[in-house]
Amino acid sequence: MISEKLEKAFNDQINKELYSEYLYLSMQAYFERLNLKGFVNWMSVQVQEEHAHAMGMFNYLHERGGKVELEAIEKPEIDWASPLAVFEQVLSHEEFVTSRINALMDVAEEVKDRAALSFLDWYLKEQVEEESNVGGVLATLKLVKDDAKALLMLDRELAARVFNPPVIG
Numbered sequence: 001m002i003s004e005k006l007e008k009a010f011n012d013q014i015n016k017e018l019y020s021e022y023l024y025l026s027m028q029a030y031f032e033r034l035n036l037k038g039f040v041n042w043m044s045v046q047v048q049e050e051h052a053h054a055m056g057m058f059n060y061l062h063e064r065g066g067k068v069e070l071e072a073i074e075k076p077e078i079d080w081a082s083p084l085a086v087f088e089q090v091l092s093h094e095e096f097v098t099s100r101i102n103a104l105m106d107v108a109e110e111v112k113d114r115a116a117l118s119f120l121d122w123y124l125k126e127q128v129e130e131e132s133n134v135g136g137v138l139a140t141l142k143l144v145k146d147d148a149k150a151l152l153m154l155d156r157e158l159a160a161r162v163f164n165p166p167v168i169g
Ligand SMILES: [Fe+2]
Pocket: 017, 020, 049, 050, 053, 097
């Protein structure tokens, strides 16, 4: 059985992961409007990953005899100034999520739930990968600046990203 305090912290994080899914879906729509199909693809993989992150915790809470409580999902932004502005926000959002995973692990440590800590290790590693992945795209976008040809080349590159359902925990 999971402690009430940790259960609450897991439910908060499920909401954050679902918000991430929603935010990236909104960004996907933005790239649809710009007709940048590679960016659309990249975001759609991101959306699926965030859904998988939420479901990993959803399933884990049940496995531990906890109760899932879904809260309202905050409305994401709809418009951005540029693809660069989008990826700046993606990186800062991922850094925020990393801080939330750390805070969740602090709660698990506090209630001495070692099983939960070991489960959450996967999320910690995933955040390192996410930040590095996003940081890579952001660095390229900074080089691209207003070069439309370079932007289209990056778009073609991002079209190659595929979703591999993660094995969580
Ligand atoms: Fe996530």
